[in-house]
Amino acid sequence: MRRERRPGPARLSVADVLRVGAAGLRARPARVILSALGIAIGIATMIAVIGISSSSREQLMRQLDRLGTNLLTVAPGRTMFGEEATLPTTALEMVKRIGPVRTASATGVVEATVRRTDRIPEAVTGGIAVQAATTELLVTLEGRVAVGAWLNAATEREPAVVLGSEAAERLGIARTGVRVWLGGRWFTVVGVLEPMPLAQEIERSALVGFPAAQELLGFDGHPTTVYERSGEEAVDAVRAVLARTVNPESPGEVEVSRPSDALAARAAAAGAFTNLLLGLGAVALLVGGVGVANTMVISVLERRKEIGLRRSLGATRGQVRVQFLTESLLLSALGGTAGAALGALASAGYALSRGWPPVVPPWAIGGAVAATLVIGTAAGLYPAMRAARLSPTVALAAT
Numbered sequence: 057m058r059r060e061r062r063p064g065p066a067r068l069s070v071a072d073v074l075r076v077g078a079a080g081l082r083a084r085p086a087r088v089i090l091s092a093l094g095i096a097i098g099i100a101t102m103i104a105v106i107g108i109s110s111s112s113r114e115q116l117m118r119q120l121d122r123l124g125t126n127l128l129t130v131a132p133g134r135t136m137f138g139e140e141a142t143l144p145t146t147a148l149e150m151v152k153r154i155g156p157v158r159t160a161s162a163t164g165v166v167e168a169t170v171r172r173t174d175r176i177p178e179a180v181t182g183g184i185a186v187q188a189a190t191t192e193l194l195v196t197l198e199g200r201v202a203v204g205a206w207l208n209a210a211t212e213r214e215p216a217v218v219l220g221s222e223a224a225e226r227l228g229i230a231r232t233g234v235r236v237w238l239g240g241r242w243f244t245v246v247g248v249l250e251p252m253p254l255a256q257e258i259e260r261s262a263l264v265g266f267p268a269a270q271e272l273l274g275f276d277g278h279p280t281t282v283y284e285r286s287g288e289e290a291v292d293a294v295r296a297v298l299a300r301t302v303n304p305e306s307p308g309e310v311e312v313s314r315p316s317d318a319l320a321a322r323a324a325a326a327g328a329f330t331n332l333l334l335g336l337g338a339v340a341l342l343v344g345g346v347g348v349a350n351t352m353v354i355s356v357l358e359r360r361k362e363i364g365l366r367r368s369l370g371a372t373r374g375q376v377r378v379q380f381l382t383e384s385l386l387l388s389a390l391g392g393t394a395g396a397a398l399g400a401l402a403s404a405g406y407a408l409s410r411g412w413p414p415v416v417p418p419w420a421i422g423g424a425v426a427a428t429l430v431i432g433t434a435a436g437l438y439p440a441m442r443a444a445r446l447s448p449t450v451a452l453a454a455t
Contacts, residue, residue: 084355088387091351094344095391095431096398099424102341103399104406107416111407114415119253125314126291127197127254130282130302133311141309145277147302148190154301156290161192162279163258166269168239170217170262172227176237182226186238187261187280188269189218196283197255204232204247211246212265215272218247220259238262239273254315255283344391345431352384352439377440384436385429392428396421 130151132141144150148162166186169178193199194206205211207218217238219229224245227236235242243264252258269275282302286294295314299307400421404414 087351088390091344091347092387092391092394094347095341095388095428096344096395098338098341098344099392099395099428100399100402101395102338102427103396103416103420103424104402106420107400107403107414108406110415110417110420111403111410111412115410115412118413126285126288127315128284128286128291128295128298129255129313129315130284130298131311131313132280133309135306135309141306142278143280143282143310144303145279147279147282150301151282151284151298154284154286154294154297156286156294157284158286159192159196160282160284161190161196162266162282163190163193163261163263164188164266164269164275164277164279164281166239166264166273166275168273170223170227170236170238170243172229172236174237182223183260184223184226185257185261186273187258187263188266188273188275189263190266193258193263193283194249196285197252197258198285199252199255199258200250202248202250203230204245206247207263207265213267213271214265215241215243215268216246216264217243218249218263219245220249220261220263221251222259223262224248236262238264241272257281341427341431345388345435348384348387348391348432349435349439351387352380352436353442355380355383355439373445376443380440380443381433381436384439385432388428388432388435392424392431396424399424 130143130147132143135141148160151157151160164187166188168186169181170184170186171178171180171182189207191207191209191212194201201218202221204218207216215238217236219227224230229236229245229248232245232247234245236245237243243262249258264273266275266277270277284294284298291314295312298312299310303310400416403416407414
C-alpha cells in the first residue's frame, strides 16, 4: 500500500505576506498613526538637521569659491614688551613689491567718531569705526558698491565718506548726498557698500580717503590693516615673506592671516553642531521605536483569538512570526517615509528662506531608510516571537 503524504503548510508569497501585514494595520488606523508619528518625528529631525547643515555648508563653500582663498591680511601684532605694535607707513608699498602680489590696499583706524547729526552725544557711536582707506581697497577685496560710488583720486582728498553696509544701516542712511557728522565736521556720503564676508570690519566702518584723513582728521598715516591678493598657487609663498617684507627689523610684530580660514572654520563648527542635533534625532527615533514595539505587543495580546484561529487552520509559527514582523516593518516604513518627506521639506524651506541652496544628501535618505528597517525589525522581533509561541488552544480560549 502506498502511504499518502500529509499536505504541508501552504507557502505565503511576498504579496500575501504584505497583504496580511497591511490588514492588521488597517484594523487600527488611529493607533497606527500615533505609533508611526514617533518614527516620523525622529526621521524628520535627522533629515532636517543634515539637510540644513549641508545647505549651510554648501553656501559657505560657494562663498569661498566666489570670494577666493587668495586674500591675505597684514595687521600689527605685539611687541616683546606686550604693547601693541604699529605697521610702518611704507608697509603698503613694500607689499606691492612682492612679485606674485596682484593688488594691495590698506586701511588705518582714525581716532574719530561718526554720527547722524552733531546733536547726538559723542559717546553714542553705534559701534561704527572711522577708517582711512586707499582707493585700491574695493578692487583688492572684490567688493561692490550698492549705492553711489567708491572713493577716487578726487574724493579721497575731500570731506567725502563711503559707508559699509552695517554702518549705513545703523546710521539709517540708504542714499548718497546725505551729510554725517564725522570727526567734528560734516562729511558727505558718496557711497554705500554691499556686504563683504571676508572683511566684516569694513562693513562696520565709515571710510574716508588717506589724504583727507591726514589733512582733516589728524590721521598719522600708519596703516592698521594691509590687504593683498595674489594667485592661488602663490598664497603660501607670499604668506611666508609678508611679515619680513612689511617690517624687516621686527617681523615678529606683524600678524598675517587669511580671512577665508574663518569661513572654513564656520563650516567645521557647523558640522560639529550637526553631530549634537543628530544625537537628539537618534533619541527621538529610539523613542519612536519603543512606541512601535509597545503597539505590537498590545496588538499580539488583543489578537490572540486571531492567532489561535490561524494556527488551527494550518499556519505555522514561522508564518505567524513573519506576519507580525511585517506589520512592524510596514508601521516603521510608514513613519520613516512621512518623516523623510517632512524633513526634506523643512530643510528645503529653511534653506530657501535664508537664500541658501537646498541640499539633502542622498546618503541621508538612504540612512533614514536603513534606520527605519532596523527600528522596525528590532521593535517587531519580540512581539512576533511571542505571537508565534502562543498555543492554538490557549489562544482560542483567551477572552
